[in-house]
Structure formats: C-alpha cells, structure tokens
Amino acid sequence: MAVTEQLHPALLSFLKAQPKRMLIDGKWVEAVSGKTFETINPATGEVLASVAEADREDIDRAVKAARRAFHGTWAKVKPADRARLLHRLADLIEANGDELAMLEVLDNGMPITMARKGMVPRVAELLRYNAGWATKIHGETIETSVPGEFFTYTLREPVGVVGAIVPWNGPLVTATWKLAPALAVGCTVVLKPAEQTPLTSLRLGELILEAGFPAGVVNICPGFGPTAGAALAEHMDVNKIAFTGEYTTGQIIVKASAGNLKRVSLELGGKSPDIVFADADLEQAVPGTAWGIFRNSGQVCCAGSRLFVEQKVYDRFVSRVAEYASTIRVGNGLDPSTQMGPLISQEQLDRVTGYLRVGQEEGAKAVVGGERLTAGEMGKGYFVSPTVFDCVRPDMRVAQEEIFGPVVAAIPFKDLDEVVALSNNTHYGLAGGAWTHDVRKAHRVAKALQAGVIWVNCYTVFDPAMPFGGYKMSGYGRESGVHTLELYTQVKAVWMNLG
Ligand code: NAI
Numbered sequence: 001m002a003v004t005e006q007l008h009p010a011l012l013s014f015l016k017a018q019p020k021r022m023l024i025d026g027k028w029v030e031a032v033s034g035k036t037f038e039t040i041n042p043a044t045g046e047v048l049a050s051v052a053e054a055d056r057e058d059i060d061r062a063v064k065a066a067r068r069a070f071h072g073t074w075a076k077v078k079p080a081d082r083a084r085l086l087h088r089l090a091d092l093i094e095a096n097g098d099e100l101a102m103l104e105v106l107d108n109g110m111p112i113t114m115a116r117k118g119m120v121p122r123v124a125e126l127l128r129y130n131a132g133w134a135t136k137i138h139g140e141t142i143e144t145s146v147p148g149e150f151f152t153y154t155l156r157e158p159v160g161v162v163g164a165i166v167p168w169n170g171p172l173v174t175a176t177w178k179l180a181p182a183l184a185v186g187c188t189v190v191l192k193p194a195e196q197t198p199l200t201s202l203r204l205g206e207l208i209l210e211a212g213f214p215a216g217v218v219n220i221c222p223g224f225g226p227t228a229g230a231a232l233a234e235h236m237d238v239n240k241i242a243f244t245g246e247y248t249t250g251q252i253i254v255k256a257s258a259g260n261l262k263r264v265s266l267e268l269g270g271k272s273p274d275i276v277f278a279d280a281d282l283e284q285a286v287p288g289t290a291w292g293i294f295r296n297s298g299q300v301c302c303a304g305s306r307l308f309v310e311q312k313v314y315d316r317f318v319s320r321v322a323e324y325a326s327t328i329r330v331g332n333g334l335d336p337s338t339q340m341g342p343l344i345s346q347e348q349l350d351r352v353t354g355y356l357r358v359g360q361e362e363g364a365k366a367v368v369g370g371e372r373l374t375a376g377e378m379g380k381g382y383f384v385s386p387t388v389f390d391c392v393r394p395d396m397r398v399a400q401e402e403i404f405g406p407v408v409a410a411i412p413f414k415d416l417d418e419v420v421a422l423s424n425n426t427h428y429g430l431a432g433g434a435w436t437h438d439v440r441k442a443h444r445v446a447k448a449l450q451a452g453v454i455w456v457n458c459y460t461v462f463d464p465a466m467p468f469g470g471y472k473m474s475g476y477g478r479e480s481g482v483h484t485l486e487l488y489t490q491v492k493a494v495w496m497n498l499g
C-alpha cells in the first residue's frame with residue numbers, strides 16, 4: 001500500500017512545495033549558499049523532502065531580523081495582544097491537528113495515536129498556558145532602608161533574542177516548550193530544528209504567520225548542529241540559548257556561549273531509574289514501567305531505562321514486563337494500530353544495536369527482544385524490538401549510558417536504601433519513578449532521588465503547569481510551569497531618589 005494514499009490533502013500539498021524554504025523576517029527564503037539537505041521517513045528510509053540548509057550567514061540574517069523585531073514591532077505589541085496571538089496559534093494547531101500529526105509521524109516515526117492524541121493537544125495547551133502568563137508578568141515595588149526618600153522597584157523585562165536548538169525525538173513539543181514562554185514574555189526567537197526532523201517546525205512557521213505574528217518575531221532555520229547550531233550558540237547578538245539534546249552538545253553550547261556570556265538553559269539526557277517495590281500494584285506497574293521505557297521507541301530524555309525491582313518479586317515482575325513487551329505492536333507509525341514506531345535514523349539504529357551487542361558481551365541477557373526487526377516492510381526502516389535486559393550489573397555500560405532506544409536494564413534490589421544508592425549512581429539526574437502503596441516509602445524515595453522530576457505510581461506524565469528539568473548532568477533551568485519565565489526574563493532594579 002502506498003503510504004501517500006493515506007495522507008491528508010493539506011499535507012500532500014505541503015510536501016509538494018519543495019525544496020522547503022526557511023523562515024527569516026516573515027519571508028520564506030533559500031539558504032544564502034543555495035544548499036539543501038534531505039529529510040527521511042524513518043519507517044521506510046525514503047526521502048520525504050529536501051530542505052534549505054541554514055549556515056552561519058542565514059543564522060546571522062535571522063538573528064538580525066529577530067533583533068529588529070524585538071526592539072521594533074514586537075516591543076509595541078501589548079501583553080494582551082501577545083496572549084491573543086498565542087491563543088490564535090493554539091487554535092490553528094488544533095484546526096490543523098490531523099495534518100500536523102501525520103507530518104510528525106512521517107518525519108519522526110512516532111505512532112499516529114501518540115502524535116494526534118498526545119503531541120498535538122500538548123502543543124496547543126503549552127501555547128495556551130503560556131499565553132496566560134503574558135498578562136501576568138510584573139516587577140515589584142520594594143521598600144529599602146537607605147537614608148532619604150526613595151521609590152524603588154523592579155521591572156521584569158524580556159531577555160531579548162532567543163536561540164532555540166531542539167532535538168528530533170519530540171520535534172514540535174520541544175520547540176513549543178521554548179517558543180511559547182519566550183513569545184509570551186516578549187522575546188523574539190530563532191529556532192533551529194534538528195536536521196532529522198525539520199518539517200513540523202516549518203509547518204509551524206506557516207501557522208505562526210497565519211496567526212498574525214509580526215515578521216521577524218519567529219525565524220526558523222533548519223540546518224546541522226556544527227554549522228547552523230554552532231553559529232546560533234556563538235552569535236554575539238543572541239541573548240539566550242534554550243537547548244534540548246545530548247549532554248556532550250550541551251557542553252559545547254556552554255563553551256560557545258562564553259563569547260557574549262549569553263544565558264543558557266539545558267534540558268539534556270538521562271538514565272532514569274524506575275523502581276518497583278514488592279507491595280506495588282503490579283497490574284498497574286507492568287504496563288506503567290513498560291511504557292516508561294518503550295514509549296516513542298525509548299527515544300525520550302526521561303525514559304525509565306533502569307528498572308529496579310525488589311528481590312522478592314523480581315523474577316515474576318521481569319518476566320511479566322518481558323511478556324508485555326512481546327505484545328507491543330511495532331510498525332509504521334501511520335498505521336493506527338502501531339504502538340511503537342522505528343528509531344529516528346540509521347545512525348540511531350547503529351547506536352542502539354551497538355548497545356544490544358555490548359550488553360550481551362558484558363553478560364546481560366535479553367529476555368525479550370535484543371535485535372533489529374526486518375520482517376516485511378520493516379527491513380527498509382530502522383526498527384528494533386522492545387528489549388528487556390536481565391543479569392545486568394549496575395556498572396555495565398547498558399546500565400550507565402543513555403541508549404535512547406527501547407532497551408531497559410532490569411536490576412534487583414534488597415531494600416530502599418540500596419535502591420536509592422543504585423538509582424543515584426549516575427551522572428544524570430533527570431527523572432525517577434517509584435511504584436508502591438506505602439506512602440512513607442513513596443515520600444522517602446521522592447526526596448532521596450537526585451532528579452528533577454519524580455513520578456509515583458505513574459510515569460512520563462506532563463502538564464504545562466509542572467516544571468521539567470534536570471539535576472546533575474541532565475542540565476539546568478526548568479521548562480514548563482512558572483519557572484520557565486525566569487529563563488526568558490531579566491530583572492532591572494530602579495532607584496528613584498525623591499529627596
Ligand atoms: P544532539 O545533541 O547532537 O542534537 C540536538 C540538537 O543540537 C540538534 O538540533 C542538533 O543539530 C544540535 N547540535 C548538534 N551539535 C551542535 C553544536 N555543536 N552546536 C549547536 N547545536 C548543535 O543529539 P543527537 O546527536 O541528534 O543524538 C545523539 C544522542 O543524544 C541520542 O542518542 C540521545 O542519547 C541524546 N539525545 C537526547 C535528547 C534529549 O531529549 N535529552 C534529544 C536528542 C538526543
């Protein structure tokens with residue numbers, strides 16, 4: 001069956017207009033170099049579109065446009081009107097939800113149910129939540145004790161031009177995590193989508209123009225990390241970089257930011273523990289821990305990739321998770337019955353199958369999965385089976401390194417103190433999960449885990465009002481919630497001598 005036959009008509013016309021151009025100063029333009037690159041459907045290995053490839057000069061033009069808009073048109077837009085624009089964009093996201101979801105499936109590979117029922121509503125809600133903040137940002141008046149008569153207050157001002165560098169695992173959601181608060185507070189943005197998944201960001205650009213955002217407020221420049229990404233991170237007129245991706249890239253960005261000491265927030269990876277106590281509701285914990293790792297083929301920064309299970313129930317629980325994993329329907333994300341799609345790329349396939357090999361060489365045993373899937377149409381794409389590793393020692397590479405694939409390392413534990421120590425034995429600190437009916441255990445674990453997000457009797461739950469971000473080498477800064485506003489604003493102290 002030709003995949004194109006199932007596609008939304010609006011999506012077909014979007015894909016027909018090629019090469020896809022980048023958005024700078026309200027106009028769709030080619031790269032200065034004229035270069036393009038191809039983006040691939042990871043379910044089939046087929047080229048989806050060729051896309052204008054931004055490099056240093058394009059980024060510079062985009063930053064200049066963002067700077068002009070920041071001090072010009074955008075500065076004149078009142079907070080309530082910024083809120084209105086964000087609400088209009090949220091409405092357009094919903095109105096075009098079928099098409100956007102399909103486009104994300106084609107470019108990223110995620111299952112359509114996840115894209116349509118998870119991603120699209122989440123993007124719309126992130127826009128609406130942040131729209132609400134636009135009219136609620138304010139400074140304070142502050143009483144000081146200096147001699148004389150003073151009127152002292154603070155202004156909370158937008159930080160300026162924001163560079164948003166986002167990954168491929170949740171293209172539209174990670175972009176919106178940055179765009180929505182930045183725009184709500186009055187910043188302008190240059191967005192660099194991941195080279196693997198530029199398409200939904202470009203479609204978002206069309207909707208941003210349709211919503212009525214002035215030219216230059218949002219500029220969208222697809223390109224590669226070491227060229228376009230680095231140019232943005234180094235740019236002397238960018239005030240802030242908001243980044244999501246690998247921790248080693250985060251380190252490069254921090255160094256690149258030193259030139260003008262721009263602000264940086266980093267949402268990096270993890271090796272998050274998901275802990276099952278013997279008293280847990282196992283009916284809930286089996287699918288809960290399974291989807292904690294297998295969702296989006298394990299390509300989730302906060303995936304519960306280390307499954308710690310209390311000794312008493314270890315064998316029974318791990319075999320049930322393995323059994324559950326074997327029922328997960330893997331396939332092309334466009335098929336509504338698909339529960340798990342392909343990995344993003346050949347590179348990622350090599351990385352994950354490399355870890356499957358390393359795990360087995362180190363002595364871990366795949367009780368389910370452990371290999372690439374090539375049956376039928378899958379041979380053309382980048383599919384691997386959901387994998388549960390048993391016989392894992394905590395110092396093995398598969399228990400320490402972020403695999404970013406559907407691979408979980410199961411490890412038994414004796415008691416709470418031991419599992420907390422094991423859980424915290426990592427450079428990462430993004431998330432953690434615990435399954436138990438004992439309220440004391442739950443609170444003790446929540447407090448003891450060195451991680452930015454803790455889920456008890458649930459996993460990977462999100463809401464625009466709840467902050468998200470890492471401890472340790474999982475990054476700094478919190479996205480979502482009220483804390484996100486601090487990333488995009490700065491405080492000015494004003495002293496008025498009235499004497
Ligand atoms: P990456 O960190 O290289 O890519 C993320 C974004 O950073 C992309 O837009 C990329 O173009 C950009 N980038 C890359 N190098 C850059 C540079 N020197 N300067 C500025 N921007 C740059 O991640 P990659 O290589 O695509 O994935 C590799 C591994 O990273 C994955 O297997 C996974 O372990 C981890 N990862 C974690 C993510 C998360 O959500 N925490 C997301 C993506 C990847």
Ligand code: MG
Nearest residue numbers: 225245246249
């Ligand atoms: Mg990379």
